[in-house]
Amino acid sequence: LIDSASIEENFIQCLSSYFSSNPKQFSTIIITRKNESLFTSTLDSTAQNLRYLTPSTPKPEFIFTPLNESHIQAAVICSNKLGIHMRIRSGGHDYEGVSYVSEIETPFIIIDLAKLRTINVNITDNSAWVQAGATIGEVYYRISEKSEVHGFPGGICTSIGVGGHIAGGGFGALARKYGLAADNVLDAKLVDANGRLLDKEAMGEIPFWAIRGGGGGNFGIILWWKIKLVPVPKSVTVFTVSKTTEQGAEDIFNQWQEVAPGLFDKDLFIRVIFQPVSAANKTGRIISTSYNALFLGDTNRLLKVMQKDFPELGLTEKDCLEMSWIKSVLYIAGYPNDTNPNVLLQGKSTFQNYFKGKSDIFTTPVGAFQELSRRLLQEDNPLMIWNPLGGAMWDFNFYDTPFPFRSDFYYMVEYLTLWHNASEDVSKHLDWIREIYKYMTPAVDDQRRVAYVNYRDLDLGVNKKNATNFKEAAAWGNVYYGVNFKSLVKIKKKVDPENIFRHEQSIPIDLSIK
Ligand code: FDA
Known part of the structure; x- marks a missing residue:
């Protein structure tokens, strides 16, 4: 075992010799050590999931913040040479915090790209x-x-x-x-x-x-x-229309499932957000389904499209707002309407929470409105988002990029549960989300269950410290990449045979895969 001080000392020593012919580069290196006052704020700065910042979560030995390309090259070479495990962080939004926490392997360091944002x-x-x-x-x-x-x-x-x-x-x-x-x-x-x-x-x-x-x-x-x-057009149209059960939410949602991926005009994106809200008579909570949309055209054309393909929502002119595309970005992201777009330059998250997410990608409408609503009402702060695929998503072939869920895949569904205190009973929230996921199993029974890698879910399985084989990693590899998983394993073997870039769900090295 090497102690923190020697890891850091050896690393700095290695960087110094790497930059021996260019000491100016070495002098600009930023390393934030565990015992420094800036350590916690640097670590927390972009980390989205507070669940992975609790005192008991493993912490990096130090955070290396490169300022240019050669700093990163030096960091990779030195980590490699010294056998120091790296985690790479850009925006810190990984659902399971794998960019800033290593649960399977300590000690580790973070290479934080926060200052590289040109x-x-x-x-x-x-x-x-x-x-x-x-x-x-x-x-x-x-x-x-x-x-x-x-x-x-x-x-x-x-x-x-x-x-x-x-x-x-x-x-x-x-x-x-x-x-x-x-x-x-x-x-x-x-x-x-x-x-x-x-x-x-x-x-x-x-x-x-x-x-x-x-x-x-x-x-x-x-x-x-x-x-x-x-x-994008100079002016686009957005709307958010919410429906409760009393307003026919179930039938409207069932209809949306039928038409949103396949039938809708490519210019139209309508996602559905399920969330509990207070009932109007304040007698408890009910489920609200919000249809949150972007249309690449004006209100007149949108109303025609909606009348033809989705009249059940009852969209009217007064629900529609026309604005520039950049303002629509803010609108869909949930900023108040009068927000200046330059808020985006602050790069600040509006989300940082304790949370757990899971996802499904369905090939058929699944209905299930009543039971999903009942289950959402049992949880404190749940959220379920249905995103339609179709349109251009279906124009790509399953092997064009590693994301294989193209034609035939209808929507990506995200299940989320959020909480606000470290002291809360985490297992209660985890049990809730695992149960709702289990409940949805029959909806995918004829096919393999698949998910989106950017909604990372460590419940699917994690790498062992050194030797996870193809078969074991298929537990998540097949789920995220389907038929492309094997190609990714082959490429990994070629480009990173020593498995320098690894985390809980990284692509494994399996020498038996040809
Ligand atoms: P982070 O820095 O945590 O990295 C994520 C993974 O990529 C880690 O494995 C990390 O090591 C690796 N990595 C980071 N930088 C790298 C680099 N430069 N080179 C190589 N590997 C690198 N997704 C989506 O498609 N659409 C959406 O609308 C949303 N919305 C959303 C909202 C919120 C609140 C969250 C928390 C997440 C999303 N996501 C999402 C998911 C998001 O796309 C996913 O978490 C990304 O991996 C985040 O990238 P970051 O660089 O922020 O994450």
Whole structure:
């Protein structure tokens, strides 16, 4: 066993010799040690899930905050040489905190990309180079600064980091029009297991395929993504219409399940959010289903589309708001209507909570309204979000990127439970979410059960410290990547044979897989 002081000392020593010919680089290195006053605030700064910040959660020996590419190269080379386990963090939104906590292996350090957030937008060639530590909200803002008619199809929560987000796919309100964020990546720069800085051409097509949806923390440290900008109208339309059981919520939801993925115009994205609310007569809680939508067009055309495909919702002109795409980003993310878009530059989360999430991706309508509602009412702060697929999500083939859930997959469903105090009975919340997940099992009985890697769920299984084989890792690998899992294992063996980039659910090395 090596103590903290020597891990840090050896690491610094190694960096110093790495930079011996360029001492200026060495002098700018930022290492935040466990005993320093800034340690807790640095560790907590972007960590989203407070469940992984409790005193009993393992803490890193130190946090290394690179300021440039060569700092990252040096960190990878030195960690490798000294056998120090690294966790890579961009936006810290991992559902199970694997970017800042190692439960399966200590000691460990964090490479925190929070200071690498440059965004260079090039409207002329419809692209942008974005650094991994930037939030997706910053990317949206910088694009909108340059053009009112360009956007990018990334996630809805604006504080997610582009490093992990795009590596895991990236699903949002433009997905039915343009697919995932990872479907719209043109190039990337990453530091590989040998500390080399590689772009698409240097890494080759196959690793470039793997990093666009094969999950964060597997194949290297992404420094930059080159993303493709997509056209958006100067003015889009948004609405949120809520329905309770008394207002026919069950029939409307059943109808939404029938039409939202397959029938709706590609310009229309309507997700459904289930949440308990206080009953109007204050006699307890009831379930509200909110239809939260973005339409890439004006109110008139939206009303026609809705009248044709989903009249059951009863959308009226006064429910609709027209605004610029960047304002719609804020609206869908839940900011108040008068929020200035420059709030996105603060990169701040509006979510930090104790939480547990699980997800399903369904191939058929499943109904289940009554029982889901009953179960949601049993929990303190539950949330269930139904996201429609279809549209452009179905234009891609299952092997185009590692995210294989294309045609035939109807919606991604997220189950969440939130709590606000470390002292709460965590097992009660975990039991609740595991039960609701169990209840949904028959809805997927004919197929294998699948989920979205960006909604990481460690209940599916975790790596053993050193040797998890393909079969064991299939417990989550097949769930997240379906038929693409085997290809990812083969690529992992080639690009990271020593398994430098590993975490609880990283792609394993299995030498028997040919
Ligand atoms: P974080 O830094 O925690 O990293 C996540 C994973 O990627 C870890 O394994 C990490 O090691 C690895 N990683 C991070 N940076 C890397 C890099 N530079 N190179 C290689 N690996 C790296 N998803 C979605 O598709 N649509 C959505 O709308 C939302 N909304 C949402 C809201 C909230 C509140 C949360 C907490 C999460 C979401 N997500 C989401 C899920 C989100 O996309 C997912 O957690 C991403 O992995 C987050 O990326 P970060 O960089 O923020 O996470």
